[in-house]
Amino acid sequence: MKNIITYFSVLFIISFSACSQTKDDRIILGKSYAQQELKSSLVDKKQHNLIDYKSIIIKDSATAINIAEPILFSIYGKNNITEQRPYETYLIDNYWIIKGTLPKYYMGGTFLIIINAFDSKIIKITHGK
Structure with missing residues (x-):
């Protein structure tokens, strides 16, 4: 108290x-x-906590991107990641899947990050070649 x-x-x-x-x-x-x-x-997991795994806290793609970008920037470099805009973003089974895109006819890989929409936990981060 x-x-x-x-x-x-x-x-x-x-x-x-x-x-x-x-x-x-x-x-x-x-x-x-x-x-x-x-x-x-x-x-004490029952104390006051908004994370209850019943309500999504990352409700839209803009918020998911705002969570993902600083992490991706620190790993792969800001220029590398921003060159992969616009991103593909999907909310599937309460997970945000965010992936970079490449210009048409361009060879190479993009990042992929998967974030739990309930608690913001990152499930996967990778980057293709």
């Missing part, structure tokens, strides 16, 4: 200071708080 009160107190304070967004004006809860949240989340 103490953590909940502290959390809401912090949110209340942050909401009034959000206009000036310097780190000095912010309340930082710290790494130990983050570790505590991680431990309690791993132990």
Whole structure:
């Protein structure tokens, strides 16, 4: 209960200071708080959590692409990935399948990433040759 009160107190304070967004004006809860949240989340799966595997949290292709691109950029390079636009995007059985495209008559491979629409977990990342 103490953590909940502290959390809401912090949110209340942050909401009034959000206009000036310097780190000095912010309340930082710290790494130990983050570790505590991680431990309690791993132990108590029934605590408040939007991920319930009943409702999709990645509802549209734009959001799926916004999740996928930074990961793909860091692995394969931004230019390589953006040259594969427009992407093919499909929501199949609650998984987003996103694949690059190539110009007509071009030989080569494209990326493929599969993301769980319920929890954003990446199932597969690959790139053809």
